[in-house]
Amino acid sequence: MRHILRVNLASLSSLREPVPEAWASLGGRALTSTVVAQEVPPACHPLGPNNKLVFAPGMLTGTPAANSGRLSAGSKSPLTGGIKESNAGGTAARMLAKLEIHALILEGMPQGEAWYSLHVTKDGVSIQEERDTVGMGNYELVKVVHARYGKPVAVVSVGPAGEMRMLTANISVADKEQHLRSLGRGGLGAVMGSKRVKFISIDDSGTPAITSKNPEKFKEAARIFAKTLLDHPVSGKGLPTYGTNVLVNILNEAGGLPTRNFTQGTFEGHDKISGETMHDTIVARGGAPTHPCHPGCIIRCSQIYNDQDGNYLTSGFEYETIWGFGADCCVENLDDIAMADHLMDDLGVDSIETAVTFGVAMEAGVLSFGDGKEVVRILRDEVGKGTPLGRLLGGGAAQVGRAYGLTRVPVVKGQGIPAYDPRSVKGIGVNYAMSTMGADHTSGYAVATNILNVGGRVDPLGKDGQVELARNLNIATAAIDSTGMCLFVAFPALDIPECLSSLVDMINAHYGISLTGDDVTALGKSVLKLERKFNLAAGLGPEQDRLPEFFCLEPLPPHNVVWDFTPAELDAYWDFD
Amino acid sequence: MLITVKLFANFRVGRFVVEVRDYPAGTAIKAVSGSLGLASQEIGMTMLNGRHAEPERVLKDGDVLAFFPLLGGG
Numbered sequence: 001m002r003h004i005l006r007v008n009l010a011s012l013s014s015l016r017e018p019v020p021e022a023w024a025s026l027g028g029r030a031l032t033s034t035v036v037a038q039e040v041p042p043a044c045h046p047l048g049p050n051n052k053l054v055f056a057p058g059m060l061t062g063t064p065a066a067n068s069g070r071l072s073a074g075s076k077s078p079l080t081g082g083i084k085e086s087n088a089g090g091t092a093a094r095m096l097a098k099l100e101i102h103a104l105i106l107e108g109m110p111q112g113e114a115w116y117s118l119h120v121t122k123d124g125v126s127i128q129e130e131r132d133t134v135g136m137g138n139y140e141l142v143k144v145v146h147a148r149y150g151k152p153v154a155v156v157s158v159g160p161a162g163e164m165r166m167l168t169a170n171i172s173v174a175d176k177e178q179h180l181r182s183l184g185r186g187g188l189g190a191v192m193g194s195k196r197v198k199f200i201s202i203d204d205s206g207t208p209a210i211t212s213k214n215p216e217k218f219k220e221a222a223r224i225f226a227k228t229l230l231d232h233p234v235s236g237k238g239l240p241t242y243g244t245n246v247l248v249n250i251l252n253e254a255g256g257l258p259t260r261n262f263t264q265g266t267f268e269g270h271d272k273i274s275g276e277t278m279h280d281t282i283v284a285r286g287g288a289p290t291h292p293c294h295p296g297c298i299i300r301c302s303q304i305y306n307d308q309d310g311n312y313l314t315s316g317f318e319y320e321t322i323w324g325f326g327a328d329c330c331v332e333n334l335d336d337i338a339m340a341d342h343l344m345d346d347l348g349v350d351s352i353e354t355a356v357t358f359g360v361a362m363e364a365g366v367l368s369f370g371d372g373k374e375v376v377r378i379l380r381d382e383v384g385k386g387t388p389l390g391r392l393l394g395g396g397a398a399q400v401g402r403a404y405g406l407t408r409v410p411v412v413k414g415q416g417i418p419a420y421d422p423r424s425v426k427g428i429g430v431n432y433a434m435s436t437m438g439a440d441h442t443s444g445y446a447v448a449t450n451i452l453n454v455g456g457r458v459d460p461l462g463k464d465g466q467v468e469l470a471r472n473l474n475i476a477t478a479a480i481d482s483t484g485m486c487l488f489v490a491f492p493a494l495d496i497p498e499c500l501s502s503l504v505d506m507i508n509a510h511y512g513i514s515l516t517g518d519d520v521t522a523l524g525k526s527v528l529k530l531e532r533k534f535n536l537a538a539g540l541g542p543e544q545d546r547l548p549e550f551f552c553l554e555p556l557p558p559h560n561v562v563w564d565f566t567p568a569e570l571d572a573y574w575d576f577d
Numbered sequence: 578m579l580i581t582v583k584l585f586a587n588f589r590v591g592r593f594v595v596e597v598r599d600y601p602a603g604t605a606i607k608a609v610s611g612s613l614g615l616a617s618q619e620i621g622m623t624m625l626n627g628r629h630a631e632p633e634r635v636l637k638d639g640d641v642l643a644f645f646p647l648l649g650g651g
Contacts, residue, residue: 233621234649242586244650249585253643255627271594275650276586301650319650445651452649453622457629491649558627 002100007118007125009195010049010108014125019102025511027059029085030482030527031103032074036083037530039105042537046078046187047165047194053106055096055156055200058484062097062210063218065506066226067486069094069294071156071173077186079167079353079396080413080438082535084186087481089293089302090173092154095204096120109195115163118200119149122207130198135160137346137384138172138180145201146178157199159348162189164386166394168349168357169193179304179315180345181293185440186415187396189348213512221505228499229298232492234454239301239488240290244319246275247419248326254451254460255558256424258417259327260369261359262410265424265556269332273322278305278334286310299488305338314341320441323419324355325375329362336372343379349394354379356397356416364404366393408550413438413540422547423556423563425450425460430470430565433545434573436531442487444474448494455494461561463569471573478531479524483507525576532574542571578602578638582609585645588619600636607632610644621647 002024004017026034032054044050053075060068071093077084096104099122110116115130133141138159145155154174161169169189172180183189212218230236238246248270251257255265271277282289288304293316307313317338325337344351358375361367366389367374382390392403397416401409410417415438422429427446435443446469450460458465473490480487483503492499504515535544551563583595592613600609606623610632622645623630636642 233647238586238646238648239650242648246586246648247650250622250645250648253583253585253624253627253645276589441651447651448649451622453629453647454649459629461628487651488649 002102004103004105005101005120005125006105006107007127008108009106009110009116009197012110012116012127014127016124023102025513026482027061028056028070028072028087028482028484029074029478030523031056032072032085033083033527033531035103035105036074036076037534040076042076042534043539044076046076046081046191049109051076051191051194053188053191053195055104056102057093057097059482059507060510061093061484063212063506063510064296065222066229066296066298067489068484069296070484070486071096071183072481073171073183073188075188075191076538077188077438078190079187080415080540082413082438082538082540083436083531084188085437085481086183086185086188088173088181088183089297089486090154090175090181091152091295092156092173092202093484094295095154095202098204098207098210099202104200106192106195106197115196115198117198120200120202121205133198135163138348139346141199142174142178142180145199149201149203151203151205152176154202155199156202157348158189158192159346160384160386161347161349161394162193163198164391164394165190165193166349166391167396167399168353168394170348170350172345172348175293176295177315181316182345182350184350185352186437212510214509218506218509221502221509224498225502225506226298228492228496228502229489232496234491235299235488239299242275242279243289243301243303243317245278245317245322247319248274248323249276250451251420254424255556256421256451256460257323257327258410258419258421260330261328261363261408262421263408263554265421265558267327267330269330270327272332273326273334273337275319278317278322281334282306291315297486299486301488307335307338313338314345317341318351320419321351321355324352325358325372328355328359329375330370331372331375332370333372336376339376340372340379343376343384347379347384349383352418353396353416356410357393357400360397360400360406360409361393363408364400364406409548411439412547413544415439420447421556423551423561424559426463427458427460427466427469429547429563430466430570430573431474433547433570434470435474436528436535442477444470444477445487445490446470446473448491454491461559463565467569467573471576475521475524475528477524478527479520482523482527542567545570578636580609580636581641582613583641583643585643586648588615588644588646604636605632606630606634606636606642609636609642615644619646621645
């Protein structure tokens, strides 16, 4: 029986509840945001006892549907002060789904200084006090937890950064190789740390396979859906070969690669850090250029990156991370960036927020642009050990900008702007400004239509059509984030009609319902509306839906463009029912 | 006229990364891609001096032309 599992950290008790009717058809982001909106007081302190941390598998997670194994986590974000949903691969979502856990909700916080773990099985949850694992990095922790249970349980954990409640702290989700995926953005690791939960282990032993209401129809729709993913050149060929990092050269050529703390749109060292170079390096060192981040992923954009001696260094080595330490911090050595990525996964910090933070810190003079070795040292010896400098940088880009009196601080709602300059890719700039999540490239990936010629074309340097494009993509994203699907299914969905129709057919066959494409759009709209309502009540009004002023004042070479949307143009974003 | 041609991703295989190449005046983008054996349906993006460009566009001396297969990420 599908159920809601609540764990109260104040009383160290758990409760299994039936799924309320209104939540029954929700999953992923739709569910986490609904729970947060209903149960978390918008004005509460994100690290206080009234915040909650909600985990939910997607609507199709646990089924044989390709790419359906993403885990959503939701809360009030300590970084943005608004609602937050972050999702990741790994094995946890599938195990929660197989245990018929519709959502796992962490509530309250302990009185004392002790740390805890939660072990979730078909018999319920056991709460244990943790001693030896406290302070442990995520890589070692996953090994220790596997050894403790003697089997490959799913592990959802915080590293030292989460324990220290740093605003850059993420939550790690182990994959089947015991490497780390990340519920990355918005400081959710600090929320888990505030509840003094070091890790959650999940064991789905003894659970039956998930069955659909209409297995034959499901199977047929799943086949069509998988075929569209493999047929589209982006999801079927480009992403598995080069990973997301293929974007370095594309954005550089388009003049939209934020460089040297957002002062240029091109990076001289782009080819040294590009997806093409990375692919060749991985192959030469015996790594894996292609790797699935969760069971059932057939796009396989992840990879295993080895060091010069052929030993494992990192995986899930993404464009945003490589852009951030590469172009934005001007580090041209891919191995330095890979070491930084390894350390960030181990410490449990968001690689986007951390990279943007280092770009600001370099402008402040804390370290020099291009000094990859010092980046690694600071991550390991300052952030990892919680020194005063580490705590400062661990607080994110906005905190460092305030501390050093800087104006060129690329954040919206306190969250660092990722790897596409909003002046020369204006569609994504609209969603940086308007997203309920703070600056977030996954909240409606207008880069597809502005730059990549996927889903049509809109001039990246012009304003025409951008607000409507950004809004529609954000609505679609909110719906996809609720299914448990990887967002990259959007590439085929934008170009191949059968992709979206087969996705809807899978949902219908699985639940025995009859949704239409319009219903899915309506779901996306409703998710955005309830997130927006929460944010307004939390104090994030229209005046927060803006980019930092420097984007309006400083033309970005090579196109020498500024951010020129008026407040009224942006506010029209929310004019939909 | 001299045109700087850049290739990306699998377009580089068996070809080159970047070359300055000589073409007669009046050459259009599609003639350049054709001369490199790039089929039009393989080309996802064409950028001329950092802006998206159509295959019929006629080039001028000193232009920088970039060809990408259909790619994405994020």
